[in-house]
Amino acid sequence: MILTQTTGLADPLFKLFHHADRLSGLRQGKFSAPIMVDIDPVDGVCNLDCDWCCQAASRASRPTRIMADETMIRLGSFCQAWGVKSWRIAGDSEPLLNKNISLLIESGHAHAIDMGLITNGVYLDRLSKIDLQRLRWLGVSLDAASAETWSSLKHARQEDFHRILENIRRARSLAPELDISIKFLRWNAEESLSKSRFTVPIRKISGDGALQPVLQGNNCNEEPEFRALAERLGVHAILRDSYPKDFPSRYRFAKCVATPLGGVFDASHNFHLCCDARNVYVLTDDYTRDDWRELPALWGGDRHKEMIASIQPGNCLGCAKYRMNEAIEKYIFADTPDHNFI
Template sequence: MSQSFKLLSHLDQLSGIKTGDYRPPVMVDIDPVDGSCNLDCAWCCQAASRESRPSRFMPDSTMERLGSFSKSWGIRSWRIAGDSEPLLNRNISILLESGRSNAIPMGLITNGVFLNRLDKDDLKKLNWLGVSLDAATAATWSSLKRETPDKFDQILDNIKNARALAPELDISIKFLRWSSADNLIKSDFVVNEFAPTFKHASDENEVFSNENEVDLFSKLADELNIRAIIKNAYPKDFPSHYGFESCRATALGGVFDASHNFHLCCDARGVYVLTDDYTRDDWNELPSLWGGDQHQELISSIQPKQCIGCAKYKINEVIEKYIVNDHSDNTFI
């Protein structure tokens, strides 16, 4: 289902965005790990975020509390991912149980190398599992991820095992259609003057693409008895395509990181931080800040044209055109 259609399920949140009376987030990102990844993807939009802070794992006590907090505040779902590989946190089962015991729908995005760390019970707690594979052959995968080719086969084995352990689970492999000539590369992701600089000389000169493996990737998904999700990577001139002036979609979500920061935007971790400790005041500070002057001023400070990438650009366009602005198209059904 497209993001635009999903908005129809959250009319109360949309009404709150229009009036300034923000409801609790629909979905939040949960980062079990900060500042560390086992792969080095050529287009990684989170590399600068990782470089800006030390490695840290979310404390067990935080993972235990997140479920009950999310339920009481009104958060509807979790996407477990991050600027790092979430399965590097060996205690992630605590987080999954915290979500399950509080009836929080959960999805997990992983690069798949450590997918074997999840057992049958862990997998049963998930609503969906996405593996960012981005290639159909070991050679291409190795070039894109800067890792030895044998890890590609290891990932496929892990996926097969996960499918056997959880035959009903919605499992997908994700493919980001990317070309270094046309799409953003890792060193491009410097959001603004507050974001860290992250440059690799080799990135500037390398010309590479995975586009010729799209059909083979779909066949691979069929062989694994899972879904293939194929999307386009961010284009180099992405901001010029934005059809919105304000980032109102930010009020629909946020990021709980392993260091207890709550970030407003998953594409700009460390730039728009609502609180540097969401556990402060026995977890009461964040709900008290949500929708307040500080929160709304922080959202207003976001300049979309300065954001090199935006995962919620389609949602922002719909909200601005059809929800906030009284566009005449609304009356022509």
């Protein structure tokens, strides 16, 4: 299974060229502030239950928490002063479950932070026209072209599929210039890595009365319909393959060298080094400590570097930065004569 993203956009790895100073710093062991951070306005709960959710374990490991208004208001000025360029508002939970998320968007906008939002779309109507216009992009994880398939994969009511489509139409109308995409993760239960690796698998009763695991779900036949749906909605379609079950064996990097380019501010005030391993590599359990001065002081220090060195990529079931890690390790960290032939 080849992991691909099909859009009209240039390869996202090209964006690394714009941050040559950060890459040079990585090689020298000098870490600047992250380029992009994930903001989790909600911890530990989601309104859907996707078959492939790689964040299911993270949600299950911690209590439900909504980011405090005061924290959302302060994050903009803090990130601007630290040197963060952008926010991806998403999380291991549905971000729009935080009913005051407008405060976060206002804070980012007021402090020149570029912002994108990833949502399942059910509560997209909670965003105002101003909220939408302040975003650089909006991604809706739809993953199906029909209510029946969507309901089966998300374990939710079919009516919510139609609600999402209405919410997308509303967003398109309120923010005509906003880059909106609907996302489609190609899912095949027999081949794809599923949340059952982290949680109790779905089971059924076999003919002899014994419990048997169920491998169910496949949305691949709806891909053409999904593209057509995006066109009707006036948005982009982004299609990617889900992580294969043997994904770690396909990594072509030995160390997680891209880690300092990002990080996660969660609703519980933890700062996580990796969005794919929340609760595993926590640099501080309170990024507001010492009037928000502790985190920048820890960043790039001995403890931070020791945590990065301890990461074993082969133990990570799904690495969203796998291509970035491969590129940086091969072309920034390695010294070979090959690099002189451009």
